[in-house]
Amino acid sequence: MTDESSHRYPHFLAVDGSSWEENAHPVAIAWSLADGTIKTTLIQPEDDWHDWDFALEDLHGISQDTLYQRGETCWSVLRELEHDLEQPLVASDDAPRTEQLLETLYEACGRDLSLEVSACYDQVQDQNLIREVREDLQLSDQMCDDRVRMMLEVWARENRQ
Numbered sequence: 001m002t003d004e005s006s007h008r009y010p011h012f013l014a015v016d017g018s019s020w021e022e023n024a025h026p027v028a029i030a031w032s033l034a035d036g037t038i039k040t041t042l043i044q045p046e047d048d049w050h051d052w053d054f055a056l057e058d059l060h061g062i063s064q065d066t067l068y069q070r071g072e073t074c075w076s077v078l079r080e081l082e083h084d085l086e087q088p089l090v091a092s093d094d095a096p097r098t099e100q101l102l103e104t105l106y107e108a109c110g111r112d113l114s115l116e117v118s119a120c121y122d123q124v125q126d127q128n129l130i131r132e133v134r135e136d137l138q139l140s141d142q143m144c145d146d147r148v149r150m151m152l153e154v155w156a157r158e159n160r161q
Helices: 054-060 064-070 074-084 095-108 128-137 144-158
Strands: 013-017 026-032 038-042 089-092 116-119
Touching (some): 013 089, 013 095, 026 095, 038 064, 074 095, 089 095, 095 116
Parallel strands (some): 089 116
Antiparallel strands (some): 026 038
16 A cells, blocks of 8 residues: 555445355454554454354354454444544445445444445456456455455555556
8 A cells, every 4th residue: 555645545344244144244344544544343243143154264264252252342343433434435345245244233233324335346447456456465355354455455556646
């Protein structure tokens, strides 16, 4: 990423889920701030969130025990996320899945989803840039903070003046 402090980055967001099923719940979330900083946190499961795919656990390295011990409550995650966002628009590498997992997070707090999720790579002029950044940075497709870093870097390279 560039070190130019004058850049104002869009907000990118990625969520890791407990599985690929429709009843999946969020296990980790990462988002970027306008200065390009990335925040990430684990999410403590709600009592009625039982879905779990052990194959995904092997990929992202997050166990259920880790979530209960180190995860933040849904309320604290939403409070921090909404505090950090300057507008309710976020870009994601997988908008439908991100929206689904965000809805689950918001529902746990008895709230309707208040964010608009757009597909970040639809805006990229040179689609080869995505492959180049992935090869350059060797980032994981399974970890939300790596996916946010990837989106930031693609945006930064495409918007260099």
